[in-house]
Amino acid sequence: MARAAVLHQVGDKELDLRDDVTTVDPGPDQVKVQIKATGVCHSDLSTMTGVLPSVPPTVIGHEGSGVVVEAGEHVTHVQPGDHVVINWTPDCGACPECLRGEPYLCMTFIAQAFSDPAFRLGDGTPAFGMAGVGTWAEEVVVPRQGVIKIAEDVPFEYAALLGCGIPTGVGAVVNTAKVKPGSKVAVVGAGGVGLSVIQGARIAGASTILAIDPNEAKHPIAKRFGATHTATLDGLDETKGLLTGGAGFDYTFEVVGKAAAITTAWNATRRGGDVIVVGAGAADDEWSQSAFGLLFDGKALKASLYGGCDLKRDVPMFVDLWRAGRLDLDGLITRRIRFEDLNDAVQALTNGDVIRQVVLFD
Template sequence: MSTLSARALVLEEPGTAPVLAEIEVLDPGTGEVRVKVAASGVCGTDGHAIEGTHPLPYRPVVLGHEGAGVVESVGEGVTGLKPGDHVVCALAVPCGTCRQCRRGLSEHCNSPARRKAMSGVRADGSTRLRYRGEPAYPFFGVGTLAEYTTLRQEQAIRIDESLPLDEFSLAGCGVVTGYGAVLNIAGVQPGDTVVVVGAGGVGVNVVQAARAAGATTVVAVDGLPAKLDLARKFGATHVIDASADVAAELAAIEPDGADVVFEVVGKPELLAMCLGLTRVGGACVMVGIPPMGSQLSFDAFTLSANRRVLGCRGGAVVPARDIDRLVALYRGGNLNLADLIGQRIELDDVFGALDSLGRSAFARSVVVF
């Protein structure tokens, strides 16, 4: 093995423009694999990092966190993976040893090891990437907007070679977050009424997951007509323009309100509205990531009717478990990945994709290497 050079999208400081540059990808260490990235989604959270609304404790950062590729080489101690294996790059890998993990609640792991890994730092404080001769840190521990990256073996979830890597690149974040919000957090049941506020890349996955879980009424709310059309394609039974009186529109569909409302925009000011759309005993799930330091404001009396406000950290995902579930749903015809991809682009075109985040008529741009 030897150190590889790779083109990558690098963010030197939040609030500045990222650059396409050469990085060095070091040999995988013990328990690590080096992956030749086949495809990477361009997600809104990449945009938040660039804007400075998503915290970046270590910099510079190699952006990208939705990816899939082929194992190029493996380090010592790697079991279950070999060069040539096709993998999805996963973000939130539990440590396996903290109190939550030992209690069987690994989706709630919050150990220092997991927090470091999510910041792109290995257990010993180092990183396998170099930019201009200095350490660089993979976004969310994966850094998939690069030709190569190095992962912990637990972050490389093997999938069958017959599955399309460009489509399954999205499984690492947007798809699994949407499905996790529905199945792991909210526990949507057959017959439920669900409202999804925000029909972007994650929102439409909430829509299709809710339908797969048996929800009979799924209402999508968005301010862009193209996003409402997209939500219909993914199974929304009704749509509401966000500029309308959403509560009145929902009351005409379901007078008692929704069993579950998902806020998938990341705007704290929307929570009061979302909570008001729930029925007695209903739940509001915050899937969107609000800016650090933002505050919530709503009438606390609303909660006296057994309503719940639920957080959602990446869909409470355990990658080895949940990505396998996505594969099963895909093979069973219950997971539409192809229509999530609005455009396949080269790495040189990534700036246009970043500029259109939140405004495009489709769910995702995918960089294909």
């Protein structure tokens, strides 16, 4: 029996923190992982509110790290005792997306997760894992492609961030936008992923990095991670004029998950620039642009799912950047908490009081 945070119904404000949950037995192509650390991400909240789909009862959580405790007979790249990062979009290697070199678009295992329960509650009720994982549990069973081996000296709380927040943010810069040195970058939203985008822009050599957030308390934090300037929505036009002569930014990242924020990003971008959508929005939150403006402004609108990452390739790069002192992981962690604090952590996330909270399992 293990502890797990279960959502019984979409819209519930609190999770059922249980200690009687078990995983399914791992198959020959699966791995069982003891979760050591798991992040509290805005996507977890979006699953609770129904913005992201789920099949209740659902074990929440998708950003995690831990130790392999069991590996199926077909698994060769990890063995029990290995430290791993959880990859919530494992690539099957055979679908059209994978064959095109776009593993971050693979839906094979995520689709299966909506029909194949990964857990059982104490009374025998089957339960599903959010995004096919459910890292707010002490143990998970995932496909062999769902674990990325890391060195044992990488702290688990840092490794957890390499499963979502860092690839989504830094990856959007280096993989999706391919920001060029000397570029002018704006980032709409200075939450946890927004700060990762800012770090990515700094690493890529952007000369100007503007953090845009209505909450001025986030502005000094954004500067600590590499923003050269900050602005509220009210002051954006003036700041755009000062920094770009009114032309707009080369790249603008939307990291909020709202149509209004995409509009803000679009208007902040120069003609011929790139607008990169990173935030996960609701299905009924529609964005529009005139056909005339779409053509004659010459702007490119790009989606960045999971930062366009191939975690097999990119996690080692992120670790190298951290070792070189160029990627700040510790600064992203506002609070290290225990399992029993998860409902308080959800409330703090709702209130916008934190960057990243990380649950440390004993």
